[in-house]
Amino acid sequence: MPAPTTASGLAVTVTGLHKRFGAQEVLCGLDLQIGAGELFVLMGPSGSGKSIFLRHLIGLETPTSGEVRIDGQPLTDDARNGFRLAMVFQSGGLLNSLTVAENVGLYLSEHRLRKPGEIARLVADKLALVQLEPEVASKYPPELSGGMRKRVAIARALITEPQLVLYDEPTSELDPLVALTIGREILDLNQRTGATSVVVTHDRDLAFGIADRIAFLSEGRILAIGTPDQIRTSPIPLIQSFLAADFKPA
Ligand SMILES: Nc1ncnc2c1ncn2[C@@H]1O[C@H](COP(=O)(O)OP(=O)(O)O)[C@@H](O)[C@H]1O
Ligand SMILES: [Mg+2]
The missing domain is CATH 1.10.238 (Recoverin; domain 1)
Structure with missing residues (x-):
């Protein structure tokens, strides 16, 4: 086993985050706090705004209103230089050459x-x-x-x-067994490096398998935030239908 690397995880605070593209409101006022070192999962159906949310945490998108703070500091171009943030893009983004x-x-x-x-x-x-x-x-x-x-x-x-690692749909396009091992690895890395990890996914098995806490996003709104058990037993009909085995993402 390689020696663990050390990084102190960064805390993230999101307040009143709105994002509009023209007339379309994609994020409708999100409030949430992610603790240092936490493995936080944002789960929701496709098109609910997960990727756009994640891009705000690393400064690839600017809020229409509201703000993102990293360890208490507003995420501006200047502040970002002082933090070690990293993103694993859905496509992987590797250069084939x-x-x-x-x-x-x-x-x-x-x-x-x-x-x-x-x-x-x-x-x-x-x-x-x-x-x-x-x-x-x-x-x-x-x-x-x-x-x-x-x-x-x-x-x-x-x-x-990095002190904050963002993962966009890390198990998409993988068969279920490989998805399981990637999920275990994300959990293992979170524990060994101490970096705060934020995973966005529509993969229910992944979310429940690794999360400290889960937020459920639907049409740009957080319907619930809690432990995996709290989300699993949520009385909210939309969450229950998403969690039902026969749910097909739109
Ligand atoms: N650059 C953009 N311009 C306009 N609309 C966008 C842009 N990026 C995303 N959207 C819209 O925002 C919504 C949420 O997208 P996204 O965050 O990618 O969803 P998810 O990752 O949950 O599947 C979608 O309706 C999408 O069409
Ligand atoms: Mg996405």
Whole structure:
């Protein structure tokens, strides 16, 4: 087992977050707090605003009104520089023309943050952290399975030792068994690194399998926030129908 990395997780406070695109209100006044080191899941049907919400936490979207604070500081361009934030995009976003090692180390090499030998060592650390064999480093993304590509995308996000890691639909397009192992890994990384983790997903098994707390989002509104047990037993009809086995996302 590789040595655990240390990062103190960042707390997130979202207050009155509204986001409009033209006439469409996508986020309708969200209020929530995520504790340092927490594994927080935002669950909801497709189109409910999960990805847009997540993009606000890393400054890729600006609120129409309301605000996001990271450890008490408003998330502005200046403040973001002081925090180590990372996002695992739904598509993975790997570059097919680069090897796995080059993809994982890209941020450090592009910004000339480390010497090449040091980058190689850090890349090897991160690949081990996501349970990938060292031989994978020299392969190209198209040579890998979907689950392995997802792990590489996670390793790449971890290269800066982030204090807040955001995952957008980390189990989409994976078969159920692989989805289960990716979920376990996200939980394991949360515990070993101490980084706050925010996962958005419509995968109920993932949400209930890993979350400290779950918020349920529907049409840009949070219908409930609580422990997995509290959400599972929620009396809200929409949540119950979403959790019913035969629910088909719109
Ligand atoms: N850049 C954009 N411009 C206009 N509408 C958008 C934009 N991005 C997302 N939306 C709309 O916002 C809503 C929520 O999208 P999204 O956050 O991607 O949903 P989810 O991730 O929950 O499936 C959708 O109706 C989508 O069409
Ligand atoms: Mg989405």
